[in-house]
Amino acid sequence: MPHTIAPLPAHRAGWAQSLATPVARALRHPWVESIVRLSAIEDSLQALHPLMSLTEVRARVVKVVNETALTKTFVLQPNALWAGAQAGQFVRVRQEIAGRRVERVYSLSSRPGARRIAFTVKRQSGGQVSNHLHDHLKVGDVLTLSQAMGEFVLPAATSNMLPAKMLLLSAGSGITPVMAMLRSLQAQSYLGDVAFVHICRAPDDLIFADALKDLAARWPTLRLVLHFDETEGRFTTDTLQHLVPDLHERSTWLCGPSGLMDAVHQLWIEQSIAAPLQSERFVAFTSLPATAPGTPVQVRFVTSQKGFTTQGSGPLLVQAEQAGLSPKHGCRIGICRSCQCVKASGTVENLQTGEVSSAPNELIRLCITAARSDVTLDL
Ligand SMILES: Cc1cc2nc3c(=O)[nH]c(=O)nc-3n(C[C@H](O)[C@H](O)[C@H](O)COP(=O)(O)OP(=O)(O)OC[C@H]3O[C@@H](n4cnc5c(N)ncnc54)[C@H](O)[C@@H]3O)c2cc1C
Numbered sequence: 481m482p483h484t485i486a487p488l489p490a491h492r493a494g495w496a497q498s499l500a501t502p503v504a505r506a507l508r509h510p511w512v513e514s515i516v517r518l519s520a521i522e523d524s525l526q527a528l529h530p531l532m533s534l535t536e537v538r539a540r541v542v543k544v545v546n547e548t549a550l551t552k553t554f555v556l557q558p559n560a561l562w563a564g565a566q567a568g569q570f571v572r573v574r575q576e577i578a579g580r581r582v583e584r585v586y587s588l589s590s591r592p593g594a595r596r597i598a599f600t601v602k603r604q605s606g607g608q609v610s611n612h613l614h615d616h617l618k619v620g621d622v623l624t625l626s627q628a629m630g631e632f633v634l635p636a637a638t639s640n641m642l643p644a645k646m647l648l649l650s651a652g653s654g655i656t657p658v659m660a661m662l663r664s665l666q667a668q669s670y671l672g673d674v675a676f677v678h679i680c681r682a683p684d685d686l687i688f689a690d691a692l693k694d695l696a697a698r699w700p701t702l703r704l705v706l707h708f709d710e711t712e713g714r715f716t717t718d719t720l721q722h723l724v725p726d727l728h729e730r731s732t733w734l735c736g737p738s739g740l741m742d743a744v745h746q747l748w749i750e751q752s753i754a755a756p757l758q759s760e761r762f763v764a765f766t767s768l769p770a771t772a773p774g775t776p777v778q779v780r781f782v783t784s785q786k787g788f789t790t791q792g793s794g795p796l797l798v799q800a801e802q803a804g805l806s807p808k809h810g811c812r813i814g815i816c817r818s819c820q821c822v823k824a825s826g827t828v829e830n831l832q833t834g835e836v837s838s839a840p841n842e843l844i845r846l847c848i849t850a851a852r853s854d855v856t857l858d859l
């Protein structure tokens with residue numbers, strides 16, 4: 481459960497945060513680190529104030545916005561260790577649920593550079609973390625986050641690399657990173673041609689409805705197209721080509737459910753569209769090759785001296801969790817590298833590529849790797 485705190489008076493919080501960064505740098509020096517036990521200092525700082533840390537980004541929830549019946553935005557004030565984000569990046573959010581540490585990643589929906597950051601969560605039926613955040617996270621709670629990460633981004637505002645014509649295409653909760661991109665472009669007074677197409681079931685499901693209205697009012701040249709499946713029928717790539725006839729000329733950023741993503745990628749291939757297409761998935765590829773369950777294999781963690789037995793049919797991360805272990809993780813689909821570790825020995829299958837490898841001491845990602853023999857991991 482997150483901590484609930486009484487806000488620290490502004491002058492004290494400011495003092496604490498401005499001190500944190502240089503002190504953290506000094507304490508991370510190997511010579512100093514060998515004398516001072518960092519974790520003891522961390523514990524004392526956290527007792528003093530939950531936002532204070534020398535190593536971790538912590539952020540206090542300052543506002544919760546009900547975007548739709550199933551979606552909430554959590555607005556956060558991060559501590560001084562927050563290093564900022566590019567439009568489109570995500571953070572790992574850590575939660576303690578039933579005594580176990582779990583992490584999921586959420587795209588930032590706030591404008592990069594804003595004093596406060598925000599992420600927006602859609603409740604997933606049966607989902608562990610999305611439901612926990614919806615039901616328990618409230619104003620005053622403090623969360624631990626990672627720094628921003630991910631390569632689904634717009635070129636930096638300062639780089640002069642923004643294309644003259646862009647298409648931002650999203651569906652459902654895939655709007656979250658795209659919202660950060662729109663906010664970023666608007667804040668830069670971007671003068672190029674932006675078409676933003678968003679698909680959802682009905683007006684009641686439209687996330688950021690008020691913010692979009694506001695954005696459109698302040699940015700008259702933005703071409704904003706909302707497609708509601710319930711009244712306008714299922715969105716297809718024909719719909720897309722009809723709505724955006726100059727698709728071939730637009731650098732495109734895409735985020736949505738797997739069906740839409742696959743169809744748009746297929747369109748790019750079939751029509752040999754040369755304009756760049758960047759996309760981000762929130763869920764694993766649907767076409768993961770299935771590894772046939774085989775003889776039970778032993779997975780051994782050398783450092784922690786833990787282990788478990790698996791049939792080798794699913795990702796090692798899931799198998800380890802089912803065995804009661806809690807390996808570090810984030811996105812669970814192979815992009816954040818939080819679960820990366822060295823496989824000292826054994827044969828594994830990369831579930832995204834189907835590649836089977838027995839090389840010793842290779843880096844693997846537990847969330848997309850299945851064991852095909854006894855495996856030893858440097859964990
Ligand atoms: C780069 C990236 C950015 C993301 N950004 C956002 C964002 O901005 N907003 C957002 O809402 N989400 C985002 N996500 C998705 C988010 O990380 C979580 O995956 C999502 O919130 C679901 O997590 P959960 O813990 O609620 O569900 P989980 O517990 O992980 O379950 C996921 C789904 O699987 C089903 N499920 C769980 N266990 C089982 C089982 N044993 N058998 C069958 N089905 C099962 C659940 O019903 C649920 O529908 C992002 C993901 C990625 C990779």
Ligand code: FES
Nearest residue numbers: 810811812817847
């Ligand atoms: S959890 Fe993100 S790469 Fe495995």
